[in-house]
Amino acid sequence: MASGPPNGTQDTQRDALRRARIAAREALTPDEHRRLSQRIETHLAALLARHPPRILGFCWPYRAEFDCRPLMIRLLAADCTLRVCLPVVRTPELPMEFRAWTPHSAMQTDRYGIPHPAAGEPLSPDVLLMPVNAFDAQGYRLGYGAGYFDRTLAALAPPPLSIGIGFELARIASIHPASHDIPLDAVVTEAGVSVFSPRIQSLTRRE
Numbered sequence: 001m002a003s004g005p006p007n008g009t010q011d012t013q014r015d016a017l018r019r020a021r022i023a024a025r026e027a028l029t030p031d032e033h034r035r036l037s038q039r040i041e042t043h044l045a046a047l048l049a050r051h052p053p054r055i056l057g058f059c060w061p062y063r064a065e066f067d068c069r070p071l072m073i074r075l076l077a078a079d080c081t082l083r084v085c086l087p088v089v090r091t092p093e094l095p096m097e098f099r100a101w102t103p104h105s106a107m108q109t110d111r112y113g114i115p116h117p118a119a120g121e122p123l124s125p126d127v128l129l130m131p132v133n134a135f136d137a138q139g140y141r142l143g144y145g146a147g148y149f150d151r152t153l154a155a156l157a158p159p160p161l162s163i164g165i166g167f168e169l170a171r172i173a174s175i176h177p178a179s180h181d182i183p184l185d186a187v188v189t190e191a192g193v194s195v196f197s198p199r200i201q202s203l204t205r206r207e
Contacts, residue, residue, distance in 0.1 A: 010176045017172065018142055021134045024169045026064045033064065036167055039190035040066050044165065047186070047193050048075070048127070051161060051200065055083045057098055057125030060115050065131045066165050073103050085123040088116045089148060095155035096148055098123045125160045128153075132166035132187060134175055139164075139183035139196030142175040153182045161185050161199060 028036070048056075056075070061067040072084050085098040089110055099120035107115040130149055134142035141164050143149055153162060164187035171189070175181075185197040195201075 010178065013176050014142060015145070017175065018133050018145065021142070021170050021172075022063055025133075025167060028064065028167070036190040037066050040165065040167070040188055041071050043190075043192050044068075044129075044163075044188045045071060047163065047188060047200075051127065052079075053082065053125070053127035053161075055085060055123050055125045055127075057085050057087065057123075057128040057160065059129065059131055060086060062112070062114055062131070066167070068129055068165065069103075072101075076102065083123055085120075085125055086116050087148070087152070092146065092148075093151075095152040098125055124156060126158075127163065128156075128160040129163050129165050130184070132164040132170050132184075134170045134172050135164050135166060135184070135187050135194075136172055136174045136177075138174075138177070139185070139187065139194075140175045140177040140181050141184055141187075147180065150180050150182050154180075163188060 056072070058068040058072055059065075061069070075082055076084055084101050086101045087096040088099055089096055099117040100123055101117050101120065105120060106118045108118040109115050130141065131143075132141045133144065141149070153159060162182075162184045164184045166187065166189055168189045168191050171194075177183075183196055185195070185199050187194045187196070193200075
Protein backbone atom coordinates (compact mmCIF):
# COMPACT_ATOMS: atom_id res chain seq x y z
CA MET A 1 0.00 0.00 0.00
CA ALA A 2 1.28 3.44 -0.89
CA SER A 3 2.45 5.78 1.84
CA GLY A 4 1.26 9.34 2.31
CA PRO A 5 1.71 12.23 -0.09
CA PRO A 6 5.26 12.71 -1.30
CA ASN A 7 7.40 14.99 0.83
CA GLY A 8 10.43 16.92 -0.33
CA THR A 9 12.74 13.95 0.12
CA GLN A 10 10.39 11.62 -1.77
CA ASP A 11 10.06 14.14 -4.60
CA THR A 12 13.84 14.39 -4.86
CA GLN A 13 14.24 10.61 -4.86
CA ARG A 14 11.56 10.14 -7.49
CA ASP A 15 12.98 12.89 -9.70
CA ALA A 16 16.44 11.33 -9.50
CA LEU A 17 15.06 7.88 -10.32
CA ARG A 18 13.07 9.27 -13.23
CA ARG A 19 16.04 11.08 -14.74
CA ALA A 20 18.36 8.09 -14.31
CA ARG A 21 15.98 5.55 -15.85
CA ILE A 22 15.03 7.76 -18.77
CA ALA A 23 18.72 8.41 -19.45
CA ALA A 24 19.45 4.67 -19.35
CA ARG A 25 16.61 3.97 -21.80
CA GLU A 26 17.72 6.72 -24.15
CA ALA A 27 21.28 5.34 -24.02
CA LEU A 28 20.22 2.03 -25.58
CA THR A 29 21.72 1.61 -29.02
CA PRO A 30 19.26 1.28 -31.93
CA ASP A 31 20.13 -2.42 -32.21
CA GLU A 32 19.63 -2.99 -28.47
CA HIS A 33 16.36 -1.09 -28.50
CA ARG A 34 15.10 -3.08 -31.49
CA ARG A 35 16.13 -6.43 -30.00
CA LEU A 36 14.59 -5.75 -26.59
CA SER A 37 11.46 -4.28 -28.17
CA GLN A 38 10.90 -7.42 -30.21
CA ARG A 39 10.95 -9.48 -27.02
CA ILE A 40 8.57 -7.07 -25.28
CA GLU A 41 6.21 -7.29 -28.22
CA THR A 42 6.21 -11.09 -28.11
CA HIS A 43 5.33 -11.15 -24.40
CA LEU A 44 2.73 -8.39 -24.76
CA ALA A 45 1.03 -10.09 -27.70
CA ALA A 46 0.80 -13.33 -25.70
CA LEU A 47 -0.68 -11.52 -22.69
CA LEU A 48 -3.29 -9.76 -24.84
CA ALA A 49 -4.17 -13.06 -26.47
CA ARG A 50 -4.93 -14.48 -23.01
CA HIS A 51 -6.97 -11.41 -22.02
CA PRO A 52 -8.39 -10.03 -25.29
CA PRO A 53 -9.58 -6.42 -25.02
CA ARG A 54 -12.60 -4.91 -26.67
CA ILE A 55 -11.18 -1.37 -26.42
CA LEU A 56 -7.41 -1.16 -26.11
CA GLY A 57 -5.72 2.04 -25.01
CA PHE A 58 -2.05 2.70 -25.71
CA CYS A 59 0.39 5.60 -25.73
CA TRP A 60 2.39 7.15 -28.54
CA PRO A 61 6.11 6.43 -27.98
CA TYR A 62 8.07 9.22 -26.29
CA ARG A 63 11.72 9.50 -25.35
CA ALA A 64 12.81 6.06 -26.59
CA GLU A 65 9.85 4.22 -25.06
CA PHE A 66 8.68 0.91 -26.50
CA ASP A 67 6.66 1.55 -29.66
CA CYS A 68 3.26 -0.17 -29.45
CA ARG A 69 2.11 0.93 -32.91
CA PRO A 70 3.25 -2.06 -35.01
CA LEU A 71 1.44 -4.45 -32.65
CA MET A 72 -1.67 -2.25 -32.60
CA ILE A 73 -1.78 -2.28 -36.38
CA ARG A 74 -1.50 -6.07 -36.50
CA LEU A 75 -4.18 -6.53 -33.85
CA LEU A 76 -6.56 -4.22 -35.71
CA ALA A 77 -5.98 -6.13 -38.94
CA ALA A 78 -6.62 -9.46 -37.22
CA ASP A 79 -9.78 -8.48 -35.31
CA CYS A 80 -12.39 -6.28 -36.96
CA THR A 81 -14.25 -5.86 -33.65
CA LEU A 82 -11.28 -4.43 -31.75
CA ARG A 83 -11.17 -0.70 -31.07
CA VAL A 84 -7.91 1.08 -30.28
CA CYS A 85 -7.58 4.50 -28.67
CA LEU A 86 -5.03 7.08 -27.56
CA PRO A 87 -5.14 9.41 -24.54
CA VAL A 88 -5.77 13.12 -24.95
CA VAL A 89 -4.96 15.74 -22.30
CA ARG A 90 -7.72 18.33 -22.49
CA THR A 91 -7.20 19.96 -19.08
CA PRO A 92 -4.01 19.17 -17.10
CA GLU A 93 -5.83 18.89 -13.74
CA LEU A 94 -8.50 16.49 -15.03
CA PRO A 95 -8.41 12.85 -16.14
CA MET A 96 -7.36 12.20 -19.72
CA GLU A 97 -9.86 11.39 -22.42
CA PHE A 98 -9.43 8.68 -25.05
CA ARG A 99 -10.10 8.97 -28.77
CA ALA A 100 -10.43 6.20 -31.32
CA TRP A 101 -7.28 5.68 -33.39
CA THR A 102 -6.45 3.84 -36.60
CA PRO A 103 -3.29 4.01 -38.73
CA HIS A 104 -5.19 6.49 -40.93
CA SER A 105 -6.23 8.91 -38.18
CA ALA A 106 -5.34 12.56 -38.64
CA MET A 107 -3.03 13.53 -35.79
CA GLN A 108 -2.09 16.69 -33.91
CA THR A 109 0.43 17.26 -31.13
CA ASP A 110 -0.13 18.27 -27.53
CA ARG A 111 1.89 20.69 -25.38
CA TYR A 112 4.63 18.05 -25.01
CA GLY A 113 4.85 17.36 -28.73
CA ILE A 114 3.13 13.97 -28.39
CA PRO A 115 0.67 13.12 -31.20
CA HIS A 116 -2.96 12.27 -30.56
CA PRO A 117 -6.01 11.98 -32.84
CA ALA A 118 -7.24 15.36 -33.99
CA ALA A 119 -10.77 13.94 -33.88
CA GLY A 120 -12.32 10.61 -33.12
CA GLU A 121 -15.00 8.81 -31.18
CA PRO A 122 -14.55 9.03 -27.39
CA LEU A 123 -13.86 5.58 -25.97
CA SER A 124 -13.25 4.03 -22.57
CA PRO A 125 -10.56 1.33 -22.67
CA ASP A 126 -11.02 -1.97 -20.89
CA VAL A 127 -7.28 -2.63 -21.25
CA LEU A 128 -4.78 0.22 -20.98
CA LEU A 129 -1.09 -0.01 -21.90
CA MET A 130 1.07 2.56 -20.11
CA PRO A 131 4.78 3.30 -20.44
CA VAL A 132 6.90 3.04 -17.30
CA ASN A 133 10.05 5.03 -16.61
CA ALA A 134 10.47 2.85 -13.53
CA PHE A 135 8.39 0.25 -11.72
CA ASP A 136 8.80 -1.55 -8.44
CA ALA A 137 8.13 -4.85 -6.71
CA GLN A 138 4.60 -3.79 -5.73
CA GLY A 139 3.62 -2.76 -9.26
CA TYR A 140 3.84 0.99 -8.71
CA ARG A 141 4.81 2.99 -11.77
CA LEU A 142 6.95 6.10 -12.11
CA GLY A 143 5.82 8.30 -14.98
CA TYR A 144 6.80 11.85 -15.83
CA GLY A 145 5.50 13.44 -12.65
CA ALA A 146 2.31 15.13 -13.83
CA GLY A 147 -0.06 12.48 -12.43
CA TYR A 148 -2.13 12.10 -15.62
CA PHE A 149 -2.43 8.32 -15.47
CA ASP A 150 -3.16 8.12 -11.74
CA ARG A 151 -6.00 10.64 -12.13
CA THR A 152 -7.29 8.79 -15.17
CA LEU A 153 -7.17 5.32 -13.61
CA ALA A 154 -8.97 6.63 -10.52
CA ALA A 155 -11.74 8.10 -12.69
CA LEU A 156 -12.37 5.25 -15.15
CA ALA A 157 -15.29 3.00 -14.24
CA PRO A 158 -15.07 0.11 -14.51
CA PRO A 159 -11.30 0.32 -14.10
CA PRO A 160 -9.37 -1.00 -17.09
CA LEU A 161 -6.79 -3.73 -16.84
CA SER A 162 -3.63 -1.64 -16.44
CA ILE A 163 -0.49 -3.01 -18.07
CA GLY A 164 2.83 -1.19 -17.81
CA ILE A 165 5.29 -1.47 -20.69
CA GLY A 166 9.02 -0.91 -20.29
CA PHE A 167 12.50 -2.33 -20.36
CA GLU A 168 14.05 -4.35 -17.55
CA LEU A 169 16.33 -1.40 -16.80
CA ALA A 170 13.21 0.27 -15.38
CA ARG A 171 12.83 -2.34 -12.60
CA ILE A 172 13.74 -0.97 -9.14
CA ALA A 173 13.08 -1.90 -5.51
CA SER A 174 10.68 1.00 -4.81
CA ILE A 175 9.50 4.17 -6.52
CA HIS A 176 8.64 5.60 -3.06
CA PRO A 177 4.89 5.62 -3.83
CA ALA A 178 2.51 8.25 -2.51
CA SER A 179 -1.12 7.83 -1.49
CA HIS A 180 -2.42 8.84 -4.92
CA ASP A 181 -0.30 6.25 -6.76
CA ILE A 182 -2.24 3.28 -8.15
CA PRO A 183 -0.41 -0.02 -8.70
CA LEU A 184 -0.52 -1.66 -12.12
CA ASP A 185 -2.04 -5.06 -12.74
CA ALA A 186 1.08 -6.19 -14.62
CA VAL A 187 4.25 -4.94 -16.28
CA VAL A 188 5.66 -6.37 -19.51
CA THR A 189 9.40 -6.16 -20.21
CA GLU A 190 11.78 -8.08 -22.44
CA ALA A 191 12.11 -10.61 -19.58
CA GLY A 192 8.40 -11.45 -19.53
CA VAL A 193 5.27 -10.48 -17.61
CA SER A 194 5.39 -9.43 -13.95
CA VAL A 195 1.91 -9.89 -12.45
CA PHE A 196 0.79 -7.73 -9.52
CA SER A 197 -2.95 -8.38 -9.45
CA PRO A 198 -5.28 -11.40 -9.61
CA ARG A 199 -7.24 -9.52 -12.28
CA ILE A 200 -4.67 -10.71 -14.80
CA GLN A 201 -5.82 -14.27 -14.20
CA SER A 202 -9.53 -13.60 -13.83
CA LEU A 203 -10.30 -11.07 -16.56
CA THR A 204 -12.13 -12.50 -19.55
CA ARG A 205 -13.42 -10.82 -22.67
CA ARG A 206 -16.78 -9.13 -22.15
CA GLU A 207 -19.24 -9.73 -24.95
